[in-house]
Amino acid sequence: MAIILASQSPRRRQLLEQMGFTNFIVRPAQGEELADPSLDPGALVEALSRQKALEISAAANGEDLIIAADTVVAVDGQVLGKPHSTQQAHQMLSALSGREHTVYTGVTVCRGDQILTQHEATAVRFRPLTAQEIDAYIATGEPMDKAGSYGIQGRGALLVEGISGDYFNVVGLPVCRLGRMLTQFGVDPLTGM
Numbered sequence: 001m002a003i004i005l006a007s008q009s010p011r012r013r014q015l016l017e018q019m020g021f022t023n024f025i026v027r028p029a030q031g032e033e034l035a036d037p038s039l040d041p042g043a044l045v046e047a048l049s050r051q052k053a054l055e056i057s058a059a060a061n062g063e064d065l066i067i068a069a070d071t072v073v074a075v076d077g078q079v080l081g082k083p084h085s086t087q088q089a090h091q092m093l094s095a096l097s098g099r100e101h102t103v104y105t106g107v108t109v110c111r112g113d114q115i116l117t118q119h120e121a122t123a124v125r126f127r128p129l130t131a132q133e134i135d136a137y138i139a140t141g142e143p144m145d146k147a148g149s150y151g152i153q154g155r156g157a158l159l160v161e162g163i164s165g166d167y168f169n170v171v172g173l174p175v176c177r178l179g180r181m182l183t184q185f186g187v188d189p190l191t192g193m
């Protein structure tokens with residue numbers, strides 16, 4: 001049985017390694033992420049993670065275990081994905097300045113016909129940011145491939161006053177929840193695989 005991480009995200013790869021997995025295949029999904037915009041953020045990230053997992057599973061061996069995830073930021077009923085431009089990154093960071101938002105990550109594990117999807121939510125509080133600080137942060141290049149236009153694991157930490165919930169969920173993979181989901185597939189990262 002091979003473990004396939006259906007993700008291009010280097011953070012997700014690192015977190016899977018941190019869980020103790022050394023021999024897994026990275027095979028990012030290529031399909032466009034399509035979801036009903038009326039879904040609430042939890043249902044949205046679940047649907048997107050499921051799409052990624054099913055795309056890779058369709059071309060995989062039935063014995064292979066696929067893991068896929070999707071992360072968004074929600075504030076004021078608005079869902080923020082990755083920014084398409086530095087201008088959009090500026091808008092997102094302005095919307096997050098001086099307040100709390102929620103990071104949602106959906107995760108899907110599947111093998112053959114068995115499929116399990118869940119999500120985790122983490123509250124993150126930003127300190128107030130000036131327009132100049134936002135511009136300086138964008139100039140580091142860090143925001144552009146990240147939901148909500150920041151990376152808590154990088155210099156984005158300078159913006160974060162506090163969090164409530166799973167830190168790793170913000171980085172892109174709810175490690176504790178995923179560990180428990182995997183036990184339903186007979187894979188236990190803690191006691192041996």
Ligand SMILES: Cc1cn([C@H]2C[C@H](O)[C@@H](COP(=O)(O)OP(=O)(O)OP(=O)(O)O)O2)c(=O)[nH]c1=O
Nearest residue numbers: 007008009070071146147150151152170171172
């Ligand atoms: C909020 C936040 C997001 N992120 C990242 C995690 C995800 O990689 C990204 C959200 O985009 P996603 O669409 O979830 O994932 P991706 O396009 O990077 O990779 P793939 O679809 O192949 O799995 O934002 C951080 O790294 N740090 C953070 O603090």
